[in-house]
Each structure stands twice: as structure tokens, then as C-alpha cells.
Amino acid sequence: MNLQAIWNHDLAYSFRRSPVTVAAALLTLACVGGALLAPWIAPYNPFDAASLDLNAAFAPPAWSAQGRPGYLLGTDDQGRDLLSTILYGARISLGVGIAAVLFALFLGVTLGLLSGYFGGRLDAAIMRIADIQLSFPAILIALLVDGVARVALPASSHDEIAVPVLIFSIGVSGWVQYARTVRGSTLVEKNKEYVQAARVIGRRPLAIMLRHVLPNVMGPVLVIATIHIATAIITEATLSFLGVGVPPTRPSLGTLIRIGNEFLLSGEWWITVFPGIALVILVLSVNLLGDWLRDALNPKLR
Amino acid sequence: MLAFVLRRIAQAVLVMLAVGLIAFSLFRFVGDPVLFMLGQDATPEDRARITRLLGLDQPFYVQYAQFVGRALQGNFGLSLRQAQPVSKLIAERLPATLELSLVAALLALVGGVSMGVYTALRRNSWLAQMMLAVSLVGVSLPTFLIGILLILVFAVLLGWLPSFGRGDTVALGWWSTGLLTASGLKSLILPAITLGLFQMTLIQRLVRSEMLEVLRTDYIKFARARGLTDRAVHFGHALRNTLVPVITITGLQLGAIIAFAIITETVFQWPGMGLLFIQAVGFADVPVMAAYLCLIALFFVVINLMVDLLYYAVDPRLRIDRSIAAG
Numbered sequence: 287m288n289l290q291a292i293w294n295h296d297l298a299y300s301f302r303r304s305p306v307t308v309a310a311a312l313l314t315l316a317c318v319g320g321a322l323l324a325p326w327i328a329p330y331n332p333f334d335a336a337s338l339d340l341n342a343a344f345a346p347p348a349w350s351a352q353g354r355p356g357y358l359l360g361t362d363d364q365g366r367d368l369l370s371t372i373l374y375g376a377r378i379s380l381g382v383g384i385a386a387v388l389f390a391l392f393l394g395v396t397l398g399l400l401s402g403y404f405g406g407r408l409d410a411a412i413m414r415i416a417d418i419q420l421s422f423p424a425i426l427i428a429l430l431v432d433g434v435a436r437v438a439l440p441a442s443s444h445d446e447i448a449v450p451v452l453i454f455s456i457g458v459s460g461w462v463q464y465a466r467t468v469r470g471s472t473l474v475e476k477n478k479e480y481v482q483a484a485r486v487i488g489r490r491p492l493a494i495m496l497r498h499v500l501p502n503v504m505g506p507v508l509v510i511a512t513i514h515i516a517t518a519i520i521t522e523a524t525l526s527f528l529g530v531g532v533p534p535t536r537p538s539l540g541t542l543i544r545i546g547n548e549f550l551l552s553g554e555w556w557i558t559v560f561p562g563i564a565l566v567i568l569v570l571s572v573n574l575l576g577d578w579l580r581d582a583l584n585p586k587l588r
Numbered sequence: 589m590l591a592f593v594l595r596r597i598a599q600a601v602l603v604m605l606a607v608g609l610i611a612f613s614l615f616r617f618v619g620d621p622v623l624f625m626l627g628q629d630a631t632p633e634d635r636a637r638i639t640r641l642l643g644l645d646q647p648f649y650v651q652y653a654q655f656v657g658r659a660l661q662g663n664f665g666l667s668l669r670q671a672q673p674v675s676k677l678i679a680e681r682l683p684a685t686l687e688l689s690l691v692a693a694l695l696a697l698v699g700g701v702s703m704g705v706y707t708a709l710r711r712n713s714w715l716a717q718m719m720l721a722v723s724l725v726g727v728s729l730p731t732f733l734i735g736i737l738l739i740l741v742f743a744v745l746l747g748w749l750p751s752f753g754r755g756d757t758v759a760l761g762w763w764s765t766g767l768l769t770a771s772g773l774k775s776l777i778l779p780a781i782t783l784g785l786f787q788m789t790l791i792q793r794l795v796r797s798e799m800l801e802v803l804r805t806d807y808i809k810f811a812r813a814r815g816l817t818d819r820a821v822h823f824g825h826a827l828r829n830t831l832v833p834v835i836t837i838t839g840l841q842l843g844a845i846i847a848f849a850i851i852t853e854t855v856f857q858w859p860g861m862g863l864l865f866i867q868a869v870g871f872a873d874v875p876v877m878a879a880y881l882c883l884i885a886l887f888f889v890v891i892n893l894m895v896d897l898l899y900y901a902v903d904p905r906l907r908i909d910r911s912i913a914a915g
Contacts, residue, residue, distance in 0.1 A: 422888055530870075
């Protein structure tokens with residue numbers, strides 16, 4: 287497909303026509319770029335304990351009266367440069383969000399395929415669990431799974447395993463919508479002729495599910511995943527804010543906001559406000575992009 | 589009808605037993621409560637005594653049965669951190685959470701319905717546009733950021749309202765209320781707004797879309813043709829017909845509000861159950877966690893059960909759908 291064809295494609299057309307979407311895409315690109323390139327563009331390495339300068343702690347932003355010129359957005363309680371910490375933190379927030387969505391997608395698609403293809407008791411069992419989980423808010427499930435995992439695992443390893451535990455708990459809290467969507471499409475697809483043909487020539491159920499059904503049910507799933515990323519980032523930030531997420535030694539945006547929140551009343555507002563703004567921009571732009579994709583791919587709304 | 593009710597109740601009991609099993613497994617297999625209570629240098633006799641006292645020397649299923657039996661009486665043992673009965677800790681914290689949640693729900697309902705009606709009737713006014721924009725922001729901002737923002741503006745910069753705690757409380761029997769003192773009421777404002785905002789935007793959008801739908805129907809046209817006043821048409825006919833789904837959604841959201849109170853309570857250091865739970869996670873205080881787990885599951889199960897039964901009673905169309913769906 288050449289550039290001309292891409293430019294004239296339906297999706298590209300609806301993208302060009304919506305200035306909000308273009309702005310959201312640019313912002314998303316800036317956030318993702320800043321996060322990915324953090325080790326190269328950040329002025330300091332906040333994870334390198336040797337480079338920390340405790341004398342520089344609580345420096346306000348550079349443009350205020352007591353600001354230090356080297357620290358554009360000021361420093362936190364340990365003298366870490368806030369801009370660098372935000373860039374590195376966004377990396378963790380994005381990474382955990384995307385990994386959690388991928389985990390939820392994998393779990394949900396697998397269970398949905400099995401449920402829809404085999405039906406019967408397996409289907410009933412999986413869908414009943416999904417019903418029950420759906421009656422609780424996802425963030426509560428994530429919080430409970432995370433809390434239980436933290437208590438179940440030894441306290442000494444909390445800092446190293448914090449990120450995998452977060453990915454697991456956010457993923458587990460979000461599989462239901464994928465499973466329901468995939469199950470619905472699988473129920474439709476499995477009665478079509480190409481699946482019957484594959485069965486007649488003797489392909490095994492696993493091969494039919496993976497090679498024939500799966501590619502035809504993935505479309506809506508990818509749209510859900512795009513919107514889910516923003517939710518997953520919010521959930522990660524919330525758990526970290528509550529103190530059961532990423533540890534303060536390698537803070538994500540939520541952890542930074544938690545650190546700053548302790549100093550809000552004594553006047554050090556920047557430690558909370560700047561990571562907060564970064565989080566809002568990140569979530570809002572990803573959200574707008576996901577909403578646009580959902581509407582653009584839905585022919586009913588055109 | 590009876591079969592449906594019984595099946596629904598059986599499902600609720602099953603969910604509670606499953607949650608109870610998770611809570612119990614926490615108790616049984618996480619950490620060593622004896623070590624936690626006595627410290628490293630306890631004598632073997634002390635260890636044996638506490639092990640017996642906590643019932644840890646019994647087989648698994650006996651302990652589970654005992655756990656369920658005790659949980660049914662509201663007895664979750666001693667908090668590992670505070671060495672007090674968990675039921676007492678929860679009972680102390682319950683009024684704070686329930687007051688906050690109910691005020692937030694009321695705020696969401698009143699604010700959401702009035703804003704929803706306004707945005708539906710005056711669709712193109714600037715105020716309606718602004719309300720929609722604010723609701724979009726309310727949906728996309730994380731709850732804790734809204735709380736911090738409110739603290740920054742109204743407590744730090746303006747100094748009008750307190751930023752943490754419950755203010756003075758008055759004891760009414762075992763229930764401590766902050767609704768009767770000035771400082772209690774002032775302390776309630778920011779947390780209630782934080783907690784209610786998301787649900788308020790949800791209700792606003794729901795009311796708006798339902799109103800727009802109803803205003804297009806024939807009976808509204810006939811009501812206008814009969815020469816009824818705008819007020820009678822809008823509130824007597826249109827609003828009344830949108831309220832059934834609104835009330836159900838609000839009912840269902842009550843559970844969500846109680847759950848989301850964990851976040852609000854942490855932001856505002858509100859001494860409720862959510863804060864108790866978060867602190868329990870931090871200290872691996874298993875009995876408190878288990879009790880909270882069971883209690884919050886109970887809230888959800890009871891609310892969902894009631895809403896389902898109400899639906900069933902109110903809307904005869906559902907009876908056919910449900911019996912088919914249930915197979």
C-alpha cells in the first residue's frame with residue numbers, strides 16, 4: 287500500500303477531518319516519545335541514587351523566586367529532578383498500562399474462544415464467573431487482588447515484584463469485556479461454512495480456533511484494548527497513589543503524586559501538580575484517540 | 589417467579605461462600621500470625637498457647653467451617669496490628685464510610701438529575717454546553733486527582749474548608765455522626781464532592797439522553813397538543829418516565845460508591861473502612877482485610893440482589909427474557 291492509498295483511506299480521512307483527534311494523536315505521540323526516550327532526553331537519571339543531591343530537595347520550579355536553574359520543574363523530597371522523574375515515571379505508567387491490557391486481552395480472548403467454541407458447561411462456568419466479576423467495579427477487583435498478592439508474598443520482595451503484581455491484578459480485573467466480546471463473535475463464526483469446512487477436512491479444534499476463528503473475531507477486541515489502555519493507566523496510578531503499587535524508589539506517575547500529596551499542605555505544590563498534569567494529558571489523549579478509533583471503525587455512526 | 593428468586597438467592601450465597609473462602613485462605617496461609625503477634629523471641633509455650641487460642645491447630649475444613657460460623661456472627665477475630673476485635677474496629681469506622689457514601693450518592697442524584705434535565709431542555713445554551721464539558725472532564729480524571737485538586741484550591745489556597753479528617757462527631761448510641769456539628773459538615777463537603785462527581789456525571793448523561801428520547805415520543809406531542817404547560821409536560825410526563833432507569837442505576841452505583849470510598853478516604857484521611865483496609869494492606873493485617881473483603885462483597889451482593897428482584901417485580905418483559913437466558 288503506497289502513501290497515496292493510506293492518505294485516501296477511510297480511517298485517514300476521518301482522522302484528518304477531526305482536529306481534536308489530530309491534537310490527541312500528537313499529544314499521545316509526545317507522551318509516548320518522551321517516555322520511551324527518557325534515558326536520552328531527561329536531564330538527570332532519577333533512579334541513580336549516587337547522582338541525587340539532598341541539598342537540592344524541595345527546590346521550586348525554575349521560574350519562581352527560589353528556583354534553581356538546573357531543575358526546570360523543581361525537585362522532590364529526595365532532590366530528584368521532577369522533569370526527569372516524570373519522564374521516567376510515565377515510562378513505568380505506560381509500560382504497566384500496556385502490559386496489563388495485553389495480559390487482560392490474552393486471558394479474555396483465550397477464555398472467550400474456549401467458551402464460545404465449546405459451549406456447554408465450560409461456557410456456563412466461565413460466563414457465570416464473568417457475570418459475578420462484572421457486578422464489582424474493576425478497580426476494586428484490582429485493588430483486592432493486588433492487596434491479597436502483597437500480603438501473600440514475602441514483604442522483602444515487594445519492591446522487585448511490585449510491577450508484575452500490578453500487571454497481574456489490573457489484567458485480571460479487565461478480562462471480562464474481552465471474553466464476552468470474543469464469545470459473542472465466536473458463537474456467530476463457528477456456524478459459518480468455512481469453520482464447518484475446516485472441521486470436515488479434519489482440522490483439530492485448537493487449529494480451527496487459532497487459525498480460522500481468531501483472526502475473524504479480533505477486530506472489536508483491538509478497539510476495546512485501545513480504550514482499555516487509558517483505564518489501565520488510571521488504575522495503575524490509583525493503586526500507586528494508595529501506596530499498594532509501584533514503590534517510591536522507582537516511582538510511576540501515581541507514586542509521584544502520592545509523594546507530593548504529603549507535602550501539599552506545607553506549600554510544596556509542584557511535586558503533586560506536575561505529575562498530575564502529565565497523567566491527565568496522557569490519559570485524556572489516549573482516551574480521545576481510542577474513542578475516535580471506536581467511532582471511526584463503527585459503520586453505524588458514519 | 590419463586591424459582592427465579594431462589595436461584596438468585598442461591599447464587600448470592602455461593603458468591604459469599606467463595607469470597608469467604610478467599611478471605612479464609614488469607615487467614616490460613618499468609619504469613620505466620622503467631623510470629624506476628626509474639627515477635628521473634630517468644631517461648632515455645634507461648635507459641636503453642638497462641639496457636640491454640642487462634643484455633644490454628646485444627647484441620648483446614650474445620651477451620652473454614654468455624655470461620656464461616658464466626659463470620660456469620662460478625663466475629664473476625666483480633667486485628668494483628670491493634671490487638672482489638674476486628675468487629676469493633678469496623679463498627680467504629682462503618683458510620684464514617686456510610687455517611688460519606690450516602691451524602692455523595694444524594695449529591696450525585698440531585699445534582700445529576702437537575703443537570704441532566706437542564707442540559708436536555710436547554711440543549712444549546714452555553715451553561716448546558718459547559719456542564720457537558722465539565723462532565724467529560726469528571727469522567728476522564730482519576731478520582732484521587734480531583735480530590736487533590738479540591739484540597740489545593742479550597743484548603744490550601746483559599747483556606748475555606750478542612751483538608752482531612754471528619755471534624756467533630758457526636759455519638760448517637762454506637763453510631764458516631766458528623767452531620768450534627770458545623771466542623772463535621774464542613775469536613776464532609778470536599779470528600780462528598782470528590783466521591784459523588786463520577787456518579788453525578790453518569791446520572792447527568794443518563795437523564796439527558798433518556799429525556800431527549802422521551803421528548804421525541806408521541807405522548808409528549810399529544811400532551812403539548814392538549815395545551816399543557818411546559819412545566820407539566822417536562823416534569824409531569826417526561827421526567828417521570830426517565831426516573832425508573834435512573835433510580836436503578838443509582839441503586840446499583842451505591843455499591844460502587846462504597847467501594848470507591850477507599851480512594852476518597854485515603855486522599856482526605858477520612859477515618860472510614862476504606863482507610864482501615866488500605867492501612868491493613870500496608871501492615872499485612874489479615875483479619876481486617878478479610879473482614880473488609882467479606883463486608884464489601886456482602887454490600888454488593890445484597891444491592892445487586894435487591895435491584896434484580898425489583899426489576900423482576902417492576903418490568904414484566906424481563907421475566908420472559910430471563911427465563912430464556914437462564915435456560
